[in-house]
Amino acid sequence: MHLPCTYPEHGRFRDRHRFSHNHTSFGAMPQITAAGQTFSCPIGANLRRSLLDNNIDLHNGGSKLINCRGLGTCGTCAVQLQGEASPPNWREQQRLGFPPHRRDASTAKGLRLACQTQVLGDITVTKFEGFWGQADTIRWSPQQGPGELA
Numbered sequence: 001m002h003l004p005c006t007y008p009e010h011g012r013f014r015d016r017h018r019f020s021h022n023h024t025s026f027g028a029m030p031q032i033t034a035a036g037q038t039f040s041c042p043i044g045a046n047l048r049r050s051l052l053d054n055n056i057d058l059h060n061g062g063s064k065l066i067n068c069r070g071l072g073t074c075g076t077c078a079v080q081l082q083g084e085a086s087p088p089n090w091r092e093q094q095r096l097g098f099p100p101h102r103r104d105a106s107t108a109k110g111l112r113l114a115c116q117t118q119v120l121g122d123i124t125v126t127k128f129e130g131f132w133g134q135a136d137t138i139r140w141s142p143q144q145g146p147g148e149l150a
């Protein structure tokens with residue numbers, strides 16, 4: 001049975017009702033684990049906004065100042081995700097296939113653009129080094145913040 005959704009955020013994210021959103025589990029807030037912190041967010045929340053609102057160091061180095069602010073064009077908010085999130089949209093697929101990102105490497109690593117991703121369930125997030133988060137070395141993991149990795 002599909003009950004009417006009463007969640008205030010859902011008016012802004014009607015798309016997600018088409019995939020994986022299940023009102024039977026309504027009431028549980030998704031948990032995001034990133035850089036040694038765990039916090040919750042509304043279903044459908046924008047991942048970039050959620051990370052920044054919780055003081056997670058999403059953008060590396062100079063990309064803190066020089067980024068597209070969530071338009072999906074700069075590629076500096078790239079993170080590795082595990083868990084339930086919206087599927088990559090065309091903008092995200094294009095940007096992650098454009099240098100210095102490479103489509104094959106991005107796909108292999110499970111990279112996503114945080115600014116184009118809606119959180120639909122519990123997720124863990126890893127950030128890689130590099131201005132665009134495109135390097136192979138990890139900057140922070142779900143359990144460890146920047147500088148805590150051995």
Ligand code: FES
Nearest residue numbers: 070072075077115
């Ligand atoms: S902030 Fe620029 S692509 Fe996400």
